[in-house]
Amino acid sequence: MDTHYINEVLKGDTNAFGYFIRTYQNKAFGLAIAIVKREEEAKDIVQDSFITAYSSLENFRNDSKFSTWFYRIVVNKALQFIKKEKRKDEVVEEYSILENEKTALNNAIRQLEKQDLKKLIKRVFEKIPAKEALVLQLYYIDEHSILEIKQITVFTKTNIKVLLHRGRTNFYTILKNDKIKKPY
Template sequence: MTTNNDQDYINQIINGDTKAFSLLVDRYKDMVFTLALRMLKNREEAEEVAQDTFIKTYKSLHKFKGDSKFSTWIYKIAYNTCLDRIKKNKKHFNDVAIDEFTEHQIKTIDHALDKMEQKEYQKTIQDCLSLLPNDDGFLLTLYYFEAHTLEEISKIVGITANHVKVKIFRSRKKLATILKQKLEPEIIEYYERERR
């Protein structure tokens, strides 16, 4: 299931070519860092966890069997390393209250987002994701930005695909709550224009 290119690098590394590992690091470092940042909410800690993830990956590369994508395997290592760091720091993150949203409200929020310029849209999404509790931002990033399937995410976080689906649904509702607060001015402006 892993890409041939990744498997070629893995074989080279196992056969003693340590330089091939830097190619894998280059390929996955940004996403590993982003996922760590989503969970830890701290740049320095995310950098440390990303480093730890690649050290653990290197040391256990011989255990990778190729029955899932290499990205799934490395993201699972990153996820578990983040959990270890959270336990170590004994940090607790506030949960976002979930409001009930009608389909119309969500479409209105989507419409307001569509009106924003692409750069501003991406910044808004990133800002809102960073306000989510650690697991929520991690799951939404894997599902929407990395386009992992529920089955792949299930392997990464170690829960059933159905449980992942429920957690993603709840995470989306939390994100909608944050987006609603952040986009309230744009929504009001949209309604005022539509009434004219």
């Protein structure tokens, strides 16, 4: 379906690009906010990413999915924003999570209603480093594989696994220590 709209845009039908905005704006916003943590900046990044994608569409090579290519643009724009803001990732201590604690966490999460869960996840993501929030968002919420995450973020496979581990640990620690107010 994406290929059809890409061809239409390249033929000069600027309205056809609306398909991409409707299809990808929500996930793109989710990625941007996971990285920059601020709604207005995330909206600007998504808008800028769509402009970049539109103006660079003739460079899209079809060797990956359009969504992967586009999300990579979003991630790069968000990381550039952070770099400009000179924000640094927090130093995180490693925690080990017992298997029964993982099971308890998974059971607790399943019991939350979907809307409350989204609010809770957003609040936790605001408290963990941007790269960890990004990788958790891509892996668990957007259900991308590690290979797809590698293509979107240009992180190494090892780095992605480390960020997933740290992100899960930080996510669990924040929930366990009740550092955020639960939405219910």
